[in-house]
Amino acid sequence: MGYLEHIVAIALIYAILASSLDLVIGHAGMFSVAQAAFWGIGGYATALITIRGGTSPAVAAAAGVGAAAILAVVISIPTLRLSDEYFLIATFAYQVIVTGLMTNWTTLTRGPLGINSIPPPFAAMPHQFTAVVVLAAAATLALTWRLVNSPYGRVLHALREDEILCRALGKPVVKLKVTVFTLSASIAAVAGALLAWYVTYIDPTNFTVTESILIVSMVIIGGAGTTFGPFFGAVLLIVLPELMRFVGLPAAATANLRQILYGAAMVAMLALRPYGLLGRQRPAQ
Amino acid sequence: MSALVLECRNIHKQYGGIAALDGVSARFEPGNIVAIIGPNGAGKTTLLNVISGFEHCDSGEVTYGERNIAAMRPESIARLGIARTFQRSRVITELTVMENLLLAASSDQDESVIAAILGGSFRSRAGTLRERTVSAMELTGLGGYDDRLAGELSYGEQKLLAIAACISGGARTILLDEPLGGVAPHLIDQILRILHDLAGSGSAVVFIEHDLMSVKVVATQIMAMHHGRIITTGTPNEVLGNRALVEAFLE
Numbered sequence: 001m002g003y004l005e006h007i008v009a010i011a012l013i014y015a016i017l018a019s020s021l022d023l024v025i026g027h028a029g030m031f032s033v034a035q036a037a038f039w040g041i042g043g044y045a046t047a048l049i050t051i052r053g054g055t056s057p058a059v060a061a062a063a064g065v066g067a068a069a070i071l072a073v074v075i076s077i078p079t080l081r082l083s084d085e086y087f088l089i090a091t092f093a094y095q096v097i098v099t100g101l102m103t104n105w106t107t108l109t110r111g112p113l114g115i116n117s118i119p120p121p122f123a124a125m126p127h128q129f130t131a132v133v134v135l136a137a138a139a140t141l142a143l144t145w146r147l148v149n150s151p152y153g154r155v156l157h158a159l160r161e162d163e164i165l166c167r168a169l170g171k172p173v174v175k176l177k178v179t180v181f182t183l184s185a186s187i188a189a190v191a192g193a194l195l196a197w198y199v200t201y202i203d204p205t206n207f208t209v210t211e212s213i214l215i216v217s218m219v220i221i222g223g224a225g226t227t228f229g230p231f232f233g234a235v236l237l238i239v240l241p242e243l244m245r246f247v248g249l250p251a252a253a254t255a256n257l258r259q260i261l262y263g264a265a266m267v268a269m270l271a272l273r274p275y276g277l278l279g280r281q282r283p284a285q
Numbered sequence: 286m287s288a289l290v291l292e293c294r295n296i297h298k299q300y301g302g303i304a305a306l307d308g309v310s311a312r313f314e315p316g317n318i319v320a321i322i323g324p325n326g327a328g329k330t331t332l333l334n335v336i337s338g339f340e341h342c343d344s345g346e347v348t349y350g351e352r353n354i355a356a357m358r359p360e361s362i363a364r365l366g367i368a369r370t371f372q373r374s375r376v377i378t379e380l381t382v383m384e385n386l387l388l389a390a391s392s393d394q395d396e397s398v399i400a401a402i403l404g405g406s407f408r409s410r411a412g413t414l415r416e417r418t419v420s421a422m423e424l425t426g427l428g429g430y431d432d433r434l435a436g437e438l439s440y441g442e443q444k445l446l447a448i449a450a451c452i453s454g455g456a457r458t459i460l461l462d463e464p465l466g467g468v469a470p471h472l473i474d475q476i477l478r479i480l481h482d483l484a485g486s487g488s489a490v491v492f493i494e495h496d497l498m499s500v501k502v503v504a505t506q507i508m509a510m511h512h513g514r515i516i517t518t519g520t521p522n523e524v525l526g527n528r529a530l531v532e533a534f535l536e
Contacts, residue, residue, distance in 0.1 A: 035413070069314060073510045101349065146402060147401050150400070151391050151395050151396045151400065151401065152396050152397060152400065153401070154396070155390055155391070157377070157380065158377045158388050160377065162377060164375065165375040165377065166362055167360045168339075168359060168368070168370075168371070169363060169368075169450065170360050170361075170364040170454065171303030171360060171396075179398055183398065208450070214386055221460060
């Protein structure tokens with residue numbers, strides 16, 4: 001597969017993750033740093049069920065989405081009653097537990113060795129795979145756009161702004177939070193299956209808290225709650241570092257420079273466009 | 286659907302060593318407008334919080350019709366048709382007036398993920414919902430404000446919108462925490478007229494108010510509270526005619 005196609009596939013997988021996380025962070029106002037955990041559950045479930053269970057990759061991916069959804073429901077019922085910063089810490093803890101299991105439950109996951117030779121759903125035809133990722137990204141964008149512009153989106157926005165008022169209006173606040181969190185986790189699990197199929201190898205370092213924070217950065221830099229913004233932010237944060245390959249710096253320097261650039265981009269965004277590149281302008285006051 | 290009788294029996298609520306509500310009993314009937322008056326810290330807002338489920342009483346009973354609602358969550362109580370507003374007006378500032386009212390009027394089915402994806406149930410109900418919001422706007426004098434962002438409204442208009450949301454949500458028992466506080470004079474008359482119309486159409490209205498002139502104009506019954514107790518209750522003439530009481534507790 002060509003280099004360009006590789007960048008497109010990776011950027012779009014992250015775009016799916018950022019769009020799904022934006023439902024939770026941008027639209028429902030719940031700050032989660034566990035998106036990579038759900039991504040990993042999707043990836044690991046797809047890989048393990050295909051290899052050990054001998055099922056078809058598509059069935060395994062569906063099971064992975066189901067597993068992520070069930071876990072999202074199970075963890076969200078206690079944690080979603082927590083407010084803002086406590087919820088953030090709970091998702092952080094959850095993320096660390098999941099990566100810990102991936103690393104240490106070696107009988108199941110082979111730990112840091114990772115899982116290789118994951119069979120993709122169709123014979124090795126690289127362009128087909130890129131097409132699948134493009135379709136999945138388009139479907140994610142269409143789904144989130146449809147959701148946030150519906151009465152469901154309206155009640156999420158209300159929840160983001162004033163939970164007490166939502167309660168007074170009779171809105172099932174906890175149920176709404178569980179559904180949006182579960183939906184977001186399920187979409188992330190789809191991205192996990194796509195990664196497993198595409199790279200055919202996964203290990204715990206793919207799904208660490210650093211990845212979760214990268215996905216959060218994509219949402220914030222693109223513009224939380226803007227639907228297209230996080231998608232754009234993901235593409236930007238994947239493509240820009242790739243461009244640095246052509247500057248001619250040694251590899252060791254670019255790796256560090258990438259981190260510095262992420263940091264600088266975040267600071268610049270918060271100072272200049274706190275609502276993201278595609279977000280609204282700073283309020284007048 | 287007419288309002289049911291809302292009744293509180295011997296409600297106690299303690300904060301640390303302070304009795305916020307100390308044996309409060311009250312009855313709120315359809316068609317009545319009850320004004321709760323009393324100095325700051327008398328327990329007026331605490332009483333509304335207990336009725337609407339935002340706080341739970343330590344002992345006592347709150348019934349709506351036959352049902353004991355004392356231990357229910359606020360969202361469940363709201364679904365029974367008991368709506369409330371807050372002292373500091375709460376509206377969704379980033380939604381328009383129309384969207385705020387549609388939000389209040391929509392059911393869980395209207396707002397489900399399935400409905401959003403399929404575009405099914407809420408479309409067929411869109412007409413009904415719109416009618417309800419339009420009639421709430423007309424009743425409250427917010428007609429023509431449809432597409433204004435709630436955050437751009439004046440403080441008084443936001444309070445008006447909060448009342449309109451109670452109406453478009455279909456509530457028949459409406460609890461208002463200082464609906465007139467901080468509101469421009471021309472809107473005060475408008476809000477008083479709305480309270481009058483609501484009671485006229487069979488709703489039960491309860492409101493907390495400091496301005497005794499306004500209370501006198503619209504209330505059918507006054508409940509005076511002090512130190513977590515109801516010290517007197519009666520018609521406006523009975524309660525406000527008692528000079529000694531008014532001076533002692535309320536001025």
